[in-house]
Amino acid sequence: MLEPIVRFFAPKPLSVLPYYVAGAVLFSILVVILLINLPSRARKPLIAIVTFLAGLFYAAEFFWPIDKATNKNFLTDYLVPASKLGSLLGGMTLTLGILSLLRVHGRNIVRLRSGWYNSLALLTAMVAMVIFGLIDNYGTNATAKKVFNVLFEGMLINMDATMFSLIAFYIVSASYRAFRIRSIEATILMITAFLVMLGQVPIGNALTDWLPKDGWIASLRVENIKQWILSQVNAAALRAIAFGLGVGGLAISLRIWLSLERGAYFEKEI
Amino acid sequence: MAMTPETSKPRDFWERLQAIDRRVLYTLLLAVITLPLFKPIRLPMVTMPSTQKLYQAIESVPQGGFAIVSATWSGGTRAENMPQTEAILRHLMKRKLRVAIFSFDQQGSQFSYNIASRLAKEYGYEYGRDWVHWGYRPIVGVVLKSLVRDIPSTFATDRDGKPTKDMPVMKGIKDIKNVDVIVEIAASGIYMDWIGLVVGANPNLKFGFCPTAVMAPETYPYMDSGQIVGIMEGMRGAAEYEKLVNTTGLATKGMGSISLAHVLIMVLIIIGNLGYLATRARGG
Numbered sequence: 001m002l003e004p005i006v007r008f009f010a011p012k013p014l015s016v017l018p019y020y021v022a023g024a025v026l027f028s029i030l031v032v033i034l035l036i037n038l039p040s041r042a043r044k045p046l047i048a049i050v051t052f053l054a055g056l057f058y059a060a061e062f063f064w065p066i067d068k069a070t071n072k073n074f075l076t077d078y079l080v081p082a083s084k085l086g087s088l089l090g091g092m093t094l095t096l097g098i099l100s101l102l103r104v105h106g107r108n109i110v111r112l113r114s115g116w117y118n119s120l121a122l123l124t125a126m127v128a129m130v131i132f133g134l135i136d137n138y139g140t141n142a143t144a145k146k147v148f149n150v151l152f153e154g155m156l157i158n159m160d161a162t163m164f165s166l167i168a169f170y171i172v173s174a175s176y177r178a179f180r181i182r183s184i185e186a187t188i189l190m191i192t193a194f195l196v197m198l199g200q201v202p203i204g205n206a207l208t209d210w211l212p213k214d215g216w217i218a219s220l221r222v223e224n225i226k227q228w229i230l231s232q233v234n235a236a237a238l239r240a241i242a243f244g245l246g247v248g249g250l251a252i253s254l255r256i257w258l259s260l261e262r263g264a265y266f267e268k269e270i
Numbered sequence: 271m272a273m274t275p276e277t278s279k280p281r282d283f284w285e286r287l288q289a290i291d292r293r294v295l296y297t298l299l300l301a302v303i304t305l306p307l308f309k310p311i312r313l314p315m316v317t318m319p320s321t322q323k324l325y326q327a328i329e330s331v332p333q334g335g336f337a338i339v340s341a342t343w344s345g346g347t348r349a350e351n352m353p354q355t356e357a358i359l360r361h362l363m364k365r366k367l368r369v370a371i372f373s374f375d376q377q378g379s380q381f382s383y384n385i386a387s388r389l390a391k392e393y394g395y396e397y398g399r400d401w402v403h404w405g406y407r408p409i410v411g412v413v414l415k416s417l418v419r420d421i422p423s424t425f426a427t428d429r430d431g432k433p434t435k436d437m438p439v440m441k442g443i444k445d446i447k448n449v450d451v452i453v454e455i456a457a458s459g460i461y462m463d464w465i466g467l468v469v470g471a472n473p474n475l476k477f478g479f480c481p482t483a484v485m486a487p488e489t490y491p492y493m494d495s496g497q498i499v500g501i502m503e504g505m506r507g508a509a510e511y512e513k514l515v516n517t518t519g520l521a522t523k524g525m526g527s528i529s530l531a532h533v534l535i536m537v538l539i540i541i542g543n544l545g546y547l548a549t550r551a552r553g554g
Contacts, residue, residue: 058415071445072419080423083412090408157345157377164346168531172299173292176538180546190543194536200483200506202313203529209314223316235490242491 009081028092048259055257057082101126129156192229199226284552287545295538302534306526313525320486320493321510324500325361327476328451333366335450336443340460341382342374347457347482348381353508353521354455354480356385361515363393363401367450368439372404372425374413374460379406383429398437405429410460414467418446446472455480461489465497480507 012020038046061075105119113119132148135141181187198204199222208221218224255261331337339358343351359382362369371386373379383403395401404425407413416424421443422435434440442448446468452475454464461479469477476499479489483504492498502511505528508521 061415071447076419079412079416079419083409083416086409086412153380157348157380160345160377161348165349168303169296169299172531172535172538173295175535176290176295176542177288179539179542181543190539197532197536200503201529201532202315202506202509202525203311203533205314205316221316223318227318230487231490231494234487235494238488239491 006077006081009084044259051259052257055253059257098126195222196226196229199223199229284545284548288542288549290538290541298534299531302530303527306530307523310523311526311529313529315509315513315522315525317510317513318503318507320490320501320503321507321514322500323493324453324478324480324502325511325514327478327499328358328361328365328367328453331365331367331450331476335367336448337362337367337369337451337453338449339369339371339382340373340452340454340456341371341378342454342456342458342460343381344375344377344457345381349520349524350482350504350508351378351455351457351480352381352385353505353512353519353524354502355382356389356519357502357508357511357515357517357521358453358455358478358480359386359389360393360517361511362451363389363395364515369395369401370404370425370439371401372407374407374410376406378455379403379429399439402434402437402439403429404434410463411467414463418468418471421445421448446475449475451476451478453478453480457482457485459485459488461492461498465492469497478502483507 035043057075057078061073061079064073064075066073066076102123105123107113108116108119109123129148129151132144132151135144136148139145179186179190181190198207204222204226208223211221212218213221219228252261328337339355339362341351341355343355359369359371369386371382373382386401386403389395390397390401397403405428407425413424422440425434428434428437449472452464452468454461454477456479461481464477464479469475477497478500479492479498480502481489481504483506486501486503486507489498489501493501502508505521505524508519509525512519512522
């Protein structure tokens with residue numbers, strides 16, 4: 001029944017691809033115009049219907065019994081096309097994000113607002129990554145590919161690592177300033193934290209390395225104490241939290257799927 | 271009441287203990303992290319049961335078995351996740367398993383490809399025959415649901431857009447039942463998606479997880495339940511794994527830095543608390 005749809009979304013040869021792309025763009029523009037002009041009272045029901053149908057597809061595909069021979073049910077073949085639809089939606093939200101960035105930072109640059117050069121750096125970096133990224137994927141220009149390599153591996157990845165590594169410095173400063181044993185609970189927490197930290201690094205292992213590795217006394221080795229804390233005390237607490245989260249997540253999912261959720265975003269006028 | 275270090279001037283020794291300048295702290299941390307890299311410290315290394323279990327799980331897969339490695343990490347956690355990825359791929363290639371790699375992160379895709387390409391040369395692995403890189407794949411839930419039922423369709427092309435269906439490495443791989451082992455190397459809670467959508471679909475599947483150290487404690491209940499066969503905890507886990515596969519990599523070299531950084535944090539907490547307790551005892 002859905003076979004023509006699957007065929008329609010299958011990869012296309014390069015000769016007809018531009019027509020499909022042009023058609024998709026036109027169709028998208030048409031849909032966006034239609035959605036913008038939709039009366040306010042029709043928007044929420046439309047969102048509710050689309051949410052319900054999308055959720056129904058995955059729920060039905062998951063729960064519907066499978067044919068033992070093919071290991072599939074009648075919906076299984078449509079999982080991949082559905083995933084492509086998800087990617088398309090992701091692409092559209094990306095476009096929205098890019099447009100928003102261009103509008104906000106473009107305005108900063110044009111009006112020479114305070115810190116306009118930061119906006120310029122952001123937009124230049126974004127445009128450069130897009131252009132050289134596309135060339136890297138689809139082009140053949142060796143120089144452009146090298147530039148992309150410098151931008152991606154030479155800059156982005158290292159800047160990402162640098163930003164993340166700064167956390168270590170803040171952790172040192174924050175733990176020194178904020179960790180005070182003001183109560184019994186805080187004292188227990190600190191002792192536990194120290195034991196886990198010592199058990200996590202070889203220098204901690206060295207402290208109790210003189211103890212035998214077998215027998216009951218081995219339980220006093222710092223790595224074994226750490227292991228006990230993690231696998232017994234910590235795991236029990238996390239199990240309880242995970243159980244609560246699971247039940248809560250299921251309830252929230254059902255409420256969103258059936259459009260029963262209220263408050264904050266869900267009651268906003270659209 | 272204790273004074274606030276940043277807002278008022280310390281009056282005596284005990285108060286000064288609580289208000290060490292942050293630049294001093296930063297310099298100390300920088301020193302303890304970098305110095306051991308130039309002058310390594312020899313320390314005893316005990317292999318944790320969680321790491322040993324992961325190693326044993328991969329050891330139990332017969333030669334030629336099919337392994338999927340997902341490298342969902344980026345530059346931010348490369349210090350931990352890169353040695354983990356290298357240790358796992360090294361073990362898989364040593365064991366002569368067929369390896370398929372992909373990532374839910376663009377950076378992870380590039381990193382894992384670079385690591386695998388380098389190791390492939392070392393172990394004589396030929397691309398397409400012994401290993402394949404499926405590239406970056408967005409939208410976790412959809413990909414995982416899809417790969418359970420149909421791997422060739424889910425990963426129809428590799429990272430360069432070449433069709434995978436005729437690659438020898440994919441021979442006989444139809445769905446999750448044909449996969450022997452999956453290892454997720456991540457800096458996030460993505461293991462929940464694997465457990466929820468994939469692990470239960472093949473009772474013989476071995477699912478290993480390599481999180482950053484800060485993520486590790488929350489995964490213990492799933493190792494207890496057997497849904498995760500073993501865990502490689504951060505850089506320390508990677509160092510243990512390097513020892514198991516008889517290699518010395520970045521993780522082993524970094525253990526001195528990690529050790530001293532931990533000790534520095536503990537010493538600073540103790541110093542701050544000594545100052546706090548002494549000030550409180552005086553009624554300050």
